[in-house]
Amino acid sequence: MPEGIEIEYYRREAEKTIARTIVAVEANDHYYLKGQTTTERLQKALVGKQLLKSRRIGKLLLLDVDGGDALGLRFGMTGRIIVDDVAVIESLEYSSKRNNPAWDRFIIKFYGGGSMHIRDPRRLGGVELNPNVSEFGYDLYAITGRELFGVLAGSSRPIKARLMDQSEVAGLGNLLTDEILWRASIDPRRPADSLDQKERRRLYSHFTKTITELTSQGGSHTGNLQDHRVHGGLCPRHGIPLERYRIGGRTTYSCPEHQKR
Numbered sequence: 555m556p557e558g559i560e561i562e563y564y565r566r567e568a569e570k571t572i573a574r575t576i577v578a579v580e581a582n583d584h585y586y587l588k589g590q591t592t593t594e595r596l597q598k599a600l601v602g603k604q605l606l607k608s609r610r611i612g613k614l615l616l617l618d619v620d621g622g623d624a625l626g627l628r629f630g631m632t633g634r635i636i637v638d639d640v641a642v643i644e645s646l647e648y649s650s651k652r653n654n655p656a657w658d659r660f661i662i663k664f665y666g667g668g669s670m671h672i673r674d675p676r677r678l679g680g681v682e683l684n685p686n687v688s689e690f691g692y693d694l695y696a697i698t699g700r701e702l703f704g705v706l707a708g709s710s711r712p713i714k715a716r717l718m719d720q721s722e723v724a725g726l727g728n729l730l731t732d733e734i735l736w737r738a739s740i741d742p743r744r745p746a747d748s749l750d751q752k753e754r755r756r757l758y759s760h761f762t763k764t765i766t767e768l769t770s771q772g773g774s775h776t777g778n779l780q781d782h783r784v785h786g787g788l789c790p791r792h793g794i795p796l797e798r799y800r801i802g803g804r805t806t807y808s809c810p811e812h813q814k815r
């Protein structure tokens with residue numbers, strides 16, 4: 555499933571369409587249009603216009619349109635962006651490896667023949683004009699140490715649930731959060747506000763390093779823990795069985811040796 559890193563790849567891909575003139579919009583899947591967005595409103599906002607900027611907040615991609623509107627794109631669990639018939643991410647984990655154009659929920663066509671397709675087998679993403687962005691917390695690429703410490707201090711919920719709360723930190727999903735906590739030697743079940751100063755600093759250091767490293771390596775699934783997230787998986791550091799349980803409905807893995815409660 556795409557996490558903040560994958561949406562950052564989508565953002566960079568969408569940049570290729572900046573300053574091209576939009577000649578057509580296909581938005582016929584009404585379920586995929588969110589909020590007050592309709593096919594007619596999308597066409598009015600986009601056709602004849604150009605995209606000015608490609609932005610991202612957490613897992614939301616925002617394309618600014620000349621004329622003042624912002625096109626919001628969400629990708630759910632299986633959404634991908636395809637620009638000029640090339641997919642920056644060929645296939646997503648837990649999604650179909652097939653590549654069926656019938657899954658195109660939204661298409662922009664540009665003058666000269668290029669295009670942008672949003673292909674989403676499970677339809678959990680969506681398109682929304684001028685989405686409300688006030689619901690988002692600190693972006694995963696931009697959060698400072700002080701901001702992260704504030705997020706932690708504000709709750710006694712399990713730290714993993716706190717980090718995955720998009721209104722606190724925007725962009726962390728299940729894989730990234732487990733990877734960061736595994737690297738930082740912190741049990742995901744610990745109350746967020748129970749970390750001492752040393753642990754908070756260690757967490758922030760591993761947080762930023764993990765995002766940078768996995769972004770350059772190819773995505774959220776390229777962490778050290780990833781291959782071991784299976785039944786009977788062993789800690790890659792200690793070779794002992796990982797614990798497996800659920801937090802906030804999400805399957806969680808941690809090492810009982812170096813991520814002590």
Ligand SMILES: [Zn+2]
Pocket residue numbers: 789790791792793809810811812813
């Ligand atoms: Zn371990």
